[in-house]
Amino acid sequence: MAFNVKPAATLTFTLRDATGSKSFMSFDIPSGTLASVALIAADGMRGLLANVTGCAILAQSLVYSQVDDVPAQAVAGSRVERKGAFVYRTAAGKLARYEVPGIEPALVLADGAIDRSNVSVIALIGAMVAADAVYSDSNGSDLRSIAEAYEVYRTTKTSQLPSRRLS
Amino acid sequence: MIAQQPYLQFRLQDATGSNAISRVHVQLDTTVAASYSAAATWRGAVSAVSGCVIRDNVFVLPSVELLSSSAALASKDTMHGVFIFICAGTDQYAIVRVPGINIDLLATTGPLGGIEIDQTKPAVIALIEELTNGSWCNQFGYAIVELAAAYLQVTKNAFVVPAWLS
Numbered sequence: 216m217a218f219n220v221k222p223a224a225t226l227t228f229t230l231r232d233a234t235g236s237k238s239f240m241s242f243d244i245p246s247g248t249l250a251s252v253a254l255i256a257a258d259g260m261r262g263l264l265a266n267v268t269g270c271a272i273l274a275q276s277l278v279y280s281q282v283d284d285v286p287a288q289a290v291a292g293s294r295v296e297r298k299g300a301f302v303y304r305t306a307a308g309k310l311a312r313y314e315v316p317g318i319e320p321a322l323v324l325a326d327g328a329i330d331r332s333n334v335s336v337i338a339l340i341g342a343m344v345a346a347d348a349v350y351s352d353s354n355g356s357d358l359r360s361i362a363e364a365y366e367v368y369r370t371t372k373t374s375q376l377p378s379r380r381l382s
Numbered sequence: 383m384i385a386q387q388p389y390l391q392f393r394l395q396d397a398t399g400s401n402a403i404s405r406v407h408v409q410l411d412t413t414v415a416a417s418y419s420a421a422a423t424w425r426g427a428v429s430a431v432s433g434c435v436i437r438d439n440v441f442v443l444p445s446v447e448l449l450s451s452s453a454a455l456a457s458k459d460t461m462h463g464v465f466i467f468i469c470a471g472t473d474q475y476a477i478v479r480v481p482g483i484n485i486d487l488l489a490t491t492g493p494l495g496g497i498e499i500d501q502t503k504p505a506v507i508a509l510i511e512e513l514t515n516g517s518w519c520n521q522f523g524y525a526i527v528e529l530a531a532a533y534l535q536v537t538k539n540a541f542v543v544p545a546w547l548s
Contacts, residue, residue: 233458
């Protein structure tokens with residue numbers, strides 16, 4: 216496993232025209248550019264775009280990408296639809312749920328709960344709720360403790376059906 | 383533009399080749415370097431509990447305009463202004479497509495009148511100067527150097543009747 220940063224980060228704008236149709240446009244910026252610098256550049260670019268397009272700019276996103284250029288093989292029998300749901304309690308007292316696709320069956324107890332005495336599970340939860348961790352809920356509230364951890368299945372999409380289906 | 387909660391998004395792949403996305407939010411002031419570190423921590427922890435392999439991840443900083451302006455009358459997203467740039471490096475190019483390009487920016491004379499973007503227009507000059515100031519690049523990281531061509535491209539359904547007229 217060797218994760219490398221892609222050479223360019225992408226700045227994408229969402230635009231809307233007079234009929235309400237949405238469209239997107241994007242620019243690339245060197246991936247070594249600090250996010251703070253890139254966001255300032257985005258501010259400037261929006262001003263310039265406003266002078267050349269009749270569309271209204273609704274939103275933007277700045278995306279830095281990493282890719283594994285030597286990917287390993289997935290464990291035989293793994294399925295993304297079988298997920299481990301980890302529900303955390305946040306500093307604000309609310310709950311935030313994050314799911315892990317392809318949860319190892321060996322980590323799921325007979326009643327569907329995830330084995331929280333397993334060292335790998337303990338390590339994952341510990342990383343998410345660590346005092347210096349940057350993870351949060353969608354409102355920016357720190358994750359403080361685990362509330363629930365269980366197995367859940369999601370519907371298989373057409374694109375996720377096995378390629379070999381014996382009749 | 384209001385900053386929304388940034389997040390890390392991971393793509394996992396199982397033994398059948400199916401993909402799934404897992405997303406986790408991070409603090410608003412998370413730097414890119416810190417995001418890489420957090421992503422590595424998450425990958426290491428999840429790899430020990432999931433049979434899937436993590437193929438790639440992104441760090442996304444989304445923003446939204448709370449009070450967006452109205453689009454100009456007759457603007458249409460299928461009318462694209464296409465800007466082709468030459469980049470540093472051999473045979474490297476960048477293409478920037480601007481939806482809803484102002485028709486006023488098109489050349490009005492010559493054989494490419496109505497098609498070519500007028501590069502003497504101040505708004506066009508300002509955009510080109512920004513893109514060639516060394517801060518921007520193509521997807522391979524090669525800096526944008528100079529403009530090669532700029533023209534109008536009309537894609538499908540350029541003149542769709544708005545729903546309220548039908």
